[in-house]
Amino acid sequence: MKEIVIKTRNLTKKYKDSIVLNNVNLDIKRGEIYGLVGKNGAGKTTLIRMLSGLSFPTNGEIELFNGFGENGLNKARRRIGVIIETPCFFPYLSARKNLEYYKIQRGIDDEEVVKNTLKFIGLEDTGNKKFKNFSLGMKQRLGLGLAIMSNPDLLILDEPINGLDPAGIVEIREILLRLNKEKNVTIIISSHILSELEQLTTQYGFINKGELIEQISAKKLEEKLKSCIVIKVDNVEKATAIIENQLGCKDYEVLNDKNIRLMQLVDKPEMIAQALVMSGIKLYSLNQNGLNLEDYFMNLIGGNKNA
Secondary structure: OOOEEEEEEEEEEEEOEEEEEEEEEEEEEEOOOOEEEEEOOOOHHHHHHHHHOOOOOOOEEEEEEOOOOHHHHHHHHHHHHEOOOOOOOOOOHHHHHHHHHHHOOOOOOOOOHHHHHHHHHOOOOOOOOOHHOOOOHHHHHHHHHHHOOOOEEEEEEEEOOOOHHHHHHHHHHHHHHHHHHOOOOEEEEOOHHHHHHOOOOOOEEEOOOOOEEEEEHHHHHHHOOOEEEEEEOOOOHHHHHHHHHHHOOEEEOOOOOEEEEEEOOOOOOHHHHHHHHHHOOOOEEEEEEEOOOOOHHHHHOHHHOOO
16 A cells, blocks of 8 residues: 555634635645646645645644654655745856755755756756746746755645746656656646646645545546536436436436536437426536536536636
């Protein structure tokens, strides 16, 4: 059984009378790429800041690498690399000089670490080019290099591909996949680019209004996103009774107080519609398609794409 790298229990953060994070219970195992999905303001960055030690919980507990309490967490956090905001680099220094500065500051003894890091992130040939002249993608890669220079076991990233062009996104994705596969680095990544998370993530955590509303593996989510029928009705309880008893469908899911997703009878939408309407249920819509991650998330929180 894989080691639990992060465990939180009833993790809560309040600012005055506002609850930003409410009773969050996380379990993240070694080697996972854990995608945090949520709208802006949902609590993702607050959660990441608390895991990183940049903010402190109002209530609840955090356990990292089996370490807990102030001393245990401080020791465990030496094994973490973090990017929450753009790291501060000297604009008139090269990539090499910037990393050499941080190497000395952090007391890293490995004489080859800067060379190896630059090679790993693909910036070994930038020579004396100054940081201020870097593209956004190069700056993001150097920030990632700084985060991994101490060979962390856990990497925590908040919106690492925000603002990047497609080529820059691919570069960051490839580096993260290499870190995960070659060095078994556990990664937590928050991003609003859900299509990109789908290409990285092995486990998802969906956050809405400060609450972790679902944790699900990428494999199970993929099964849920397969071809299905989503119906919108006026009475979910009555509709599910008809779906089960009259249509014999057991593989369905109530998404919210109006919507139901059926994974059976996908090729018989007219039968579903007829059974519901003949039973006096108002059928507002019936859509036959597969879902993407964005659709799934919006259904999960009971919203729509314009919410």
